[in-house]
Amino acid sequence: QQQVKQSPQSLIVQKGGISIINCAYENTAFDYFPWYQQFPGKGPALLIAIRPDVSEKKEGRFTISFNKSAKQFSLHIMDSQPGDSATYFCAAAEGATNKLIFGTGTLLAVQP
C-alpha cells in the first residue's frame, strides 16, 4: 500500500515532442504528489507538485494530470528539449507522516 508504481522505466523522445510519465498509487491517505528531476551526480530537484483537490497543474512546459478516482497521476513535458534529459521520479506523501515515497524513476532521453 505504500508503493508508488512508475512507468515507463525509460523513454526516448524527439526534440519538440511530448514526454509522458505515469504513476499509480494505492494509499488513499496520500495528499501530496511531487515530481522530481535528477541529473547524474546531483540530488533530486523539485519540479512541480500537486494536491488531490485539483485535477491539473501547469508550470511552464511541465503539467501534472491527476486522476483521484483511478489513483493515478502523470507528468507531461511539452516541447521536450535535450536539456530535459534526466531521471524523473514521482513521489507521494501523507500529511500525517514525514516521508516521501518515491517511484522507481524514468530515464528520459531527448534526442536533438
Added chain:
Amino acid sequence: DAGVTQSPTHLIKTRGQHVTLRCSPISGHKSVSWYQQVLGQGPQFIFQYYEKEERGRGNFPDRFSARQFPNYSSELNVNALLLGDSALYLCASSKNGQGHYGYTFGSGTRLTVV
C-alpha cells in the same frame, strides 16, 4: 544562498566498518531528512529530524542512526557496514516539521562498501 551541503562527496569503506555522513541544511531550515538511493532506484526514507528530535524513521535496521545538532546540521551513522549499504545517501532540508513539503536535496554522498 548556499544549498544543502553534504560531506564527504564520495567514500569507500570496508565491510564491517563504521561511517559518518554529514549534512548542513539551508540557512533557516530546521528540518533535515535522510534518504538512501540505491543505483537505479528511487530514494528511500531513512530518518527525519526537526528541532533536534526524531520525527520519523523508515524501515532500516538499527545499524542506522542519526542526530541533529543545535545549529540544525545533522549526521547519519551506519555501523557494521554491509555490501548492500552501497548507495547514494541524500540529505534534504525544509523550513518546518512538515518535512516533505518544500524539500531541498543535497547532491549526496556516494558510499561504496567493498
